[in-house]
Amino acid sequence: MNAAVNPAAPHHLPSFITAPGGTDYLMVIAAIILIGAVLGIGLLFLRLHTLPERMAHKTHKIQFEVVAVLGLLALFTHIHAFWVAGLLLALIDLPDIPGMFGRMAGSLEKIAGIAPGTGGDAASDAETAVPGPDGIAPYAGASVEEKNHA
Template identity: 55%
Template sequence: MSPSPNPVAHDHLPFFITSPGSTDWLLLVMAFTLVAAALLAGVFFLHIHSLPERLAHKGQKLQFEIVAVMCLLALFTHAHLLWVAALLLAFIDLPDFLSPMNRIARASEKLAGLPSPEPAQEDASARGEHGHA
């Protein structure tokens, strides 16, 4: 026995009105679309949010770490000014002050007649490692 429409209803019903007991396909399509749109918006937000880190990755390690911390703070505190500052810092090339200072120190040691440090010790100090035992 097929359900009969209400006598007051129009003869032609829109496609999205389903008969009782049948599947509402429009609801399923819209639910899937809503979930997919929310996931894509989240991925897009995180992709844009990591932009300063990806830009600073080409630069110096210290600059990259500062930008990464600023981006994390901006993400968790919703302080958008930190993200803007991280983006600006990522675009700026920081000057290398360490190399000239190391050259001055080596030249001063040479003038003073002190023995120069071993190459392995220089490499460790250039990377920021300390030889604590």
């Protein structure tokens, strides 16, 4: 077998043209760039897709779980409205209603002299009765009508 150059070919070939059986360096470089571009664009898309969840997590939002579920729904259903809703929820500060009521209950327990965390327990009427002018709780155990008539 003769490896001579075809006489119709130009005398100087570009460097990306390889001999038969040689390594095609241009194809190897193009494959590396293609794989890098696909991975880079995929990571960029993933970072953009998880933006609402990361925003809600960073600011310790109450609605973090809802934002995370909306992000997963948007990822698996390809319905972009879920992603937009998650982004809006991540940007909005919702008031901490349960925490606010818990703080109010704790303050009322402190004012009433009840041990913290026991204000919701069932207490007997004698413990919660209001003492009369003589210091005795006259209405302990009395019905509402009896208390109103006394």
